[in-house]
Amino acid sequence: MSDETARLIEQTADDLFSAESEGARKALAEGAWPERLWQIFAETGLAQAALPEEAGGAGLAAGLAVLRAAGRHAAPIPVAETMIGTLLCHRAGAEVPDGPLTLYAPPAGALAAQPAVREDIDAANLPRVPWARIATVLAVGAPGHGLAFLKPSDVVEGANLAGEPRDDVAVSGPPDRLHPLPPEVDGFALMAIARAAQLRGAMEQVLAMSLRYAGDRVQFGRPLKRFQAIQHYLAEIAGEAAATGAAVDAAAQAPNGFGFAAAKARASQAAGTVARLAHQVHGAIGYTAEHDLHHWTKRLWAWRDECGNEAYWWQVLGAHAAQGGGAALWPKMVAASGSAVAETAGATVSSEGEGR
Amino acid sequence: MTGFDFPPPAMPPGTDALRAEVRAFLTESHANEGWRPDSDFGSDWSASFSRTLGAQGWIGMCWPRRYGGHERSALERYVVVEELLAAGAPVYAHWVADRQSGPLLLRFGSEEQRQTILPRIAAGECYFAIGMSEPDSGSDLASVRTRAERTADGWRIDGTKVWTSNAHRSQYMIALCRTGPAGDSRHEGLSQFLIDLEADNVQINPIVNLAGKHDFNECVFEDVAIPADRLIGQEGDGWRQVTGELALERSGPERILSTFHLFAALVEAAGPGPEPRLAEAIGRLTAEFYALRAMSLAVAGQLEKGDLPEVEAAIVKDMGTRFEAEVAETLRRAVPVEPVGVGGSANAPSLEAALGASVLGLPSFTLRGGTNEVLRSIIARGLGVR
Ligand SMILES: Cc1cc2nc3c(=O)[nH]c(=O)nc-3n(C[C@H](O)[C@H](O)[C@H](O)COP(=O)(O)OP(=O)(O)OC[C@H]3O[C@@H](n4cnc5c(N)ncnc54)[C@H](O)[C@@H]3O)c2cc1C
Numbered sequence: 052m053s054d055e056t057a058r059l060i061e062q063t064a065d066d067l068f069s070a071e072s073e074g075a076r077k078a079l080a081e082g083a084w085p086e087r088l089w090q091i092f093a094e095t096g097l098a099q100a101a102l103p104e105e106a107g108g109a110g111l112a113a114g115l116a117v118l119r120a121a122g123r124h125a126a127p128i129p130v131a132e133t134m135i136g137t138l139l140c141h142r143a144g145a146e147v148p149d150g151p152l153t154l155y156a157p158p159a160g161a162l163a164a165q166p167a168v169r170e171d172i173d174a175a176n177l178p179r180v181p182w183a184r185i186a187t188v189l190a191v192g193a194p195g196h197g198l199a200f201l202k203p204s205d206v207v208e209g210a211n212l213a214g215e216p217r218d219d220v221a222v223s224g225p226p227d228r229l230h231p232l233p234p235e236v237d238g239f240a241l242m243a244i245a246r247a248a249q250l251r252g253a254m255e256q257v258l259a260m261s262l263r264y265a266g267d268r269v270q271f272g273r274p275l276k277r278f279q280a281i282q283h284y285l286a287e288i289a290g291e292a293a294a295t296g297a298a299v300d301a302a303a304q305a306p307n308g309f310g311f312a313a314a315k316a317r318a319s320q321a322a323g324t325v326a327r328l329a330h331q332v333h334g335a336i337g338y339t340a341e342h343d344l345h346h347w348t349k350r351l352w353a354w355r356d357e358c359g360n361e362a363y364w365w366q367v368l369g370a371h372a373a374q375g376g377g378a379a380l381w382p383k384m385v386a387a388s389g390s391a392v393a394e395t396a397g398a399t400v401s402s403e404g405e406g407r
Numbered sequence: 408m409t410g411f412d413f414p415p416p417a418m419p420p421g422t423d424a425l426r427a428e429v430r431a432f433l434t435e436s437h438a439n440e441g442w443r444p445d446s447d448f449g450s451d452w453s454a455s456f457s458r459t460l461g462a463q464g465w466i467g468m469c470w471p472r473r474y475g476g477h478e479r480s481a482l483e484r485y486v487v488v489e490e491l492l493a494a495g496a497p498v499y500a501h502w503v504a505d506r507q508s509g510p511l512l513l514r515f516g517s518e519e520q521r522q523t524i525l526p527r528i529a530a531g532e533c534y535f536a537i538g539m540s541e542p543d544s545g546s547d548l549a550s551v552r553t554r555a556e557r558t559a560d561g562w563r564i565d566g567t568k569v570w571t572s573n574a575h576r577s578q579y580m581i582a583l584c585r586t587g588p589a590g591d592s593r594h595e596g597l598s599q600f601l602i603d604l605e606a607d608n609v610q611i612n613p614i615v616n617l618a619g620k621h622d623f624n625e626c627v628f629e630d631v632a633i634p635a636d637r638l639i640g641q642e643g644d645g646w647r648q649v650t651g652e653l654a655l656e657r658s659g660p661e662r663i664l665s666t667f668h669l670f671a672a673l674v675e676a677a678g679p680g681p682e683p684r685l686a687e688a689i690g691r692l693t694a695e696f697y698a699l700r701a702m703s704l705a706v707a708g709q710l711e712k713g714d715l716p717e718v719e720a721a722i723v724k725d726m727g728t729r730f731e732a733e734v735a736e737t738l739r740r741a742v743p744v745e746p747v748g749v750g751g752s753a754n755a756p757s758l759e760a761a762l763g764a765s766v767l768g769l770p771s772f773t774l775r776g777g778t779n780e781v782l783r784s785i786i787a788r789g790l791g792v793r
Pocket residue numbers: 279536537538539540541544545546547569570571572573623771774775776777778779780781
């Protein structure tokens with residue numbers, strides 16, 4: 052994919068989400084599905100961005116750029132779920148259903164025991180599935196268990212801290228369809244890198260709002276930005292956002308399980324710091340329902356715990372890093388962010404390493 | 408969009424082979440010379456190692472061949488440098504000359520300065536000290552008071568530099584001096600000079616640091632006469648020059664790797680199946696390092712394009728030095744090991760000694776090359792709030 056294509060895709064996404072998200076958030080808060088935003092999103096083909104070029108997409112990096120824009124504008128539709136669902140359908144050779152998709156993708160360790168994705172077991176309760184009330188529910192299971200198109204028998208509506216739909220889904224009866232997936236495809240890790248990209252976008256917005264506010268608000272006869280303590284908070288927010296962005300970009304350039312894990316861990320860790328400092332900069336006004344800041348800080352607090360929080364991914368990475376002893380650490384770190392770009396829909400952190 | 412991006416650079420072809428070559432060289436060098444691995448660039452001084460490295464073509468890598476350089480890219484240099492640090496090789500002797508003094512002379516120095524000095528740096532036999540700080544000028548570098556006055560046949564220098572690392576074992580210092588009025592910006596009237604520490608009668612007084620080592624010095628200039636051709640670049644251009652020099656000083660992987668040998672020791676001590684809390688601690692460092700290395704590489708990519716990414720480098724150094732401290736703290740907490748220092752025990756196992764050296768070294772990591780508070784102010788300026 053050329054840089055120009057990537058830039059165009061990101062610009063398209065940014066234009067769309069920036070124009071439509073505020074109204075869509077209001078609609079969602081009143082219980083309505085943001086139909087208009089969804090329609091334009093679907094028509095522009097942005098959900099296919101993460102597909103490889105030969106499948107009509109522009110690659111994972113382009114997909115993550117769309118998600119970054121979605122996070123930046125807090126777009127209240129299942130962008131990540133539909134995009135990763137589309138990617139998984141492609142990898143499974145399944146036709147992509149129309150309309151929004153969502154994905155039940157538990158962590159790798161929990162997969163083997165997951166009944167919903169096994170054809171021989173026909174009843175399961177799947178907690179907190181994003182947007183299940185409106186979306187086709189897909190599920191990925193343990194390696195070999197494939198990609199399942201589920202038939203929910205009941206959906207109990209719920210939400211995350213930011214008010215985004217997270218529904219409990221009851222399944223009775225076998226999946227509609229079950230497609231084999233290549234064993235290295237890890238749906239959970241793909242959702243993790245997708246959330247990391249959204250977190251990155253949200254952090255950018257929080258930084259921008261904090262900079263603006265620190266320039267406007269006057270105390271002691273000076274704008275807040277003249278106070279060194281505030282300057283240093285802003286510098287720290289920028290640093291955390293930059294570290295998140297660098298990790299996501301590196302994982303997009305060399306897509307592998309190590310990078311996905313590191314990027315989500317770093318993003319989740321940064322989210323708390325960024326939200327805390329942004330609220331400190333904003334004072335009481337930022338603590339109101341009226342001020343916009345909370346649309347993003349609540350997403351930071353919600354998303355950092357979805358798809359594996361930092362502690363989860365630290366354990367995955369730590370267990371991986373510890374194999375092979377101290378001498379293997381450096382080569383492993385270099386290989387993980389190796390510049391060889393392989394088109395892949397994700398990989399697990401394997402004991403051999405990360406080159407793919 | 409607001410904030411800073413660190414796009415991953417495309418590595419030049421042949422990088423993997425170069426990396427493998429450096430690793431093979433280091434394995435052999437370690438086996439033959441027996442240096443104790445320490446990833447802090449300032450840990451061990453070895454003129455013989457520096458000369459060997461020069462012979463390999465790994466000093467002055469990016470400089471023109473006519474000055475003894477090798478015309479490699481900044482990214483190739485990055486690969487060599489990070490491999491040297493990760494392996495804990497004794498790189499201190501040539502470090503400053505290779506990183507900042509040589510590039511400064513290449514950019515601003517006279518043809519004669521370049522021809523006489525750069526080839527010797529690239530050979531690993533010419534070393535440099537940084538003459539910026541003074542007793543009353545630390546973070547506020549523009550306030551330096553060391554004066555250089557024109558004389559009939561050159562310059563006369565009066566003043567005192569302090570914390571001058573390696574002045575006692577380097578051939579040259581590049582000193583920032585006042586040559587005229589500071590002006591409203593405070594940045595006017597500064598100039599840089601090349602001072603021959605072996606010949607110019609500078610009085611060098613050792614300062615022992617808290618770890619008991621003699622690394623830095625006080626350098627006193629009393630009526631030191633130097634020839635006219637020792638001015639570097641233009642008179643009055645010192646601030647612009649020194650700012651570029653500082654960007655180089657802050658931009659490299661040595662600002663994230665100083666305690667990497669302890670990170671490896673932690674992983675080694677943890678064994679192949681660490682319990683979840685230890686795995687979590689290691690994973691935390693792993694994720695942070697993954698992000699930092701990506702940022703540090705991106706800075707090298709910007710240097711390669713000819714940019715001087717001052718703000719990005721400040722971000723990496725601020726976060727990187729905090730990470731370096733976190734590595735030592737994590738090791739301390741995770742593995743029951745008591746750090747030992749000078750006089751602790753002659754028989755101290757290497758892990759105890761390495762941790763001891765880091766505990767005593769850490770306070771300097773967030774000071775040397777510009778304090779983290781100053782770095783954050785640079786970042787704030789980059790954000791437009793200063
Ligand atoms: C190991 C080591 C090696 C060194 N080697 C060299 C060398 O080779 N050559 C050389 O020239 N120098 C060298 N230095 C000096 C180094 O550059 C200075 O220590 C550094 O610039 C800080 O100056 P200072 O020590 O005078 O501290 P000060 O500037 O006095 O600062 C003290 C504290 O106040 C804070 N502070 C100061 N100003 C501000 C401000 N505006 N806003 C907020 N906080 C502020 C600082 O961040 C710091 O926390 C070395 C230092 C060390 C520790």
